[in-house]
Amino acid sequence: MIQSFFIWQKCWLYIRSTLQPAHQQQKKDRVALYGVLMVLLSAVLFSGKAVLAKLVYCQSTMSVSELLVLRMLFSLPFYAAMLLMQWQQHKRNTTHQPFMQRSHVLPTILLGLLGYYISSFFDFWGLKHISAGLERVILFSYPTMVVLFGAWFFKEKIQRHQVLALLLSYAGIAIAFAADFEQPQSGNVWIGAAFIVGCAITFSLYVLFSGKLVPQVGVSKFTAVAMLSATTxxxxxxxxxxxxxxxxxxxxxxxxxxxxxxxxxTTVVPSLLVSAGLKRVGSSNVAIISSVGPIVTIFQAWYFLGEPFGWQQAIGTVLVVAGVLWVSKKTTQQSKAD
Incomplete structure (x- = not known):
């Protein structure tokens, strides 16, 4: 009887040890799936920001500063409540760890200023001069910039596929950019495009460095501190x-x-979703999933604003998305190989 018990126990331990890796893999797959859905929804929501801004500009004389103040004023209660909840949860914790590591405070504040203060000003200044569709096409060049800045800051060699991705992306921007000159504009297209390029550069730096910091600080805490810093x-x-x-x-x-x-x-919800997505799937996969952004924005701009959507916009969007998908795919393949 005892011998049979030990035999069954050994069989159970063997079966459990066999199934455990599969169970762990399923858990990882679920986490990755949740991350994908979060980033996908954040991209769709973020894409509506340009359309809403154009609607505000069309129906009022609101300045960029006034728009940003009202945007953050309406967002402020959500981020303040988020930070308060994090603080209360920390107080209930029995450990004596600080609410936030001192070495994380300044980087989080600076990233908030970079990603949601400086970048936002560039974005809304640019929207004064160019269409919402072109804004999103130019802004979506940021994933290739993430890869290039990563190579620069972390001393990684720039690969051939990254150069090809850049050529595809910026060829698409040039085609879409040329199409905007054929349409009546409310401002200078060159000035607007320059502001959006500045937005893409600053936001790419935000994505690059926040991807390193979010896992250490936590999604809600990082987002609340960064956004409150930008609001201030x-x-x-x-x-x-x-x-x-x-x-x-x-x-x-x-x-x-x-x-x-x-x-x-287009601010509170997607900022939380993209931070959570960065933690689960990483910046390269965020770039892949966010490729729906320009397409959604151009469709929304056509539907809500009556902006044209011709063959030049279509080709430009396809080239930009292809460039981002190409560089992101290659980067992900290399990380798996390593």
């Missing part, structure tokens, strides 16, 4: 430049409705 900088910028409260109260209810949508559904 935007408020200071507005009031130092002579802005007043009265100006912020002078717009129509419809404009405030657009701003609320922009704050919640």
């Amino acid at each position: 900088a935007i408020f200071l910028h507005y009031f130092v430049m002579g802005g007043g409260v009265q100006q912020l109260l002078s717009f129509s209810p419809q404009v405030y409705g657009y701003m609320l949508l922009m704050a919640v559904f």
Whole structure:
């Protein structure tokens, strides 16, 4: 009887040891799937920001500073509540670890300023001059910039496939850029494009370095601190430049409705989703999944704003997306091989 028990115990231990790797792999697959869905939804939501901004510009005389202040003002309660929840959870914890490591505070603040203060100003200044569709096509060059900046900062050799991806992406931008000159514009296309390129550069640096920091700080804590830092900088910028409260109260209810949508559904929710996605799938896979962004924005701009969508925009978008997919695929293959 005892001997039979030990035989069955050995059989069970063997079966469990055999099934455990498969179970762990299934768990990893689920985590990766959740990450993919998070990044996909964040890309779709982020894509609506340009369309909402164009609607606000069309229906008001709102300046870039006023737009950013209202956007962050509506977002502020969510990020403040998020940080408060993190603080309360930390107080309930029995460990004596600090709420946030001192070495993480300054980098998180600087990344918030880079990704949601400087980058946002470049983005909304650019949207004053160019179409929402072109803005998204140019801005979507940031994944190739992530790879190049990664090679620069982390001393990795630039590969041949990265050069090919750059050629594809910027050829697509040039085609879409040329198409915009054939359409009536509310501003200077060159100036608008330059601002969006600046936005792409600063946002690519944000993605590159936040991808390293988020796993150490935590998704909610990093997002809340980064966004509150950017909010503080935007408020200071507005009031130092002579802005007043009265100006912020002078717009129509419809404009405030657009701003609320922009704050919640194209700022708060996607910023959380992309941070969570970076933690689960990494920056290279985020670049792959985010390839839906330009397509969604161009469709939304055609549907809501009446912006044209011709063969040049289609070819430009396909080339940019192909460049990003190519460099991201190769990067992922290399990381797996390593």
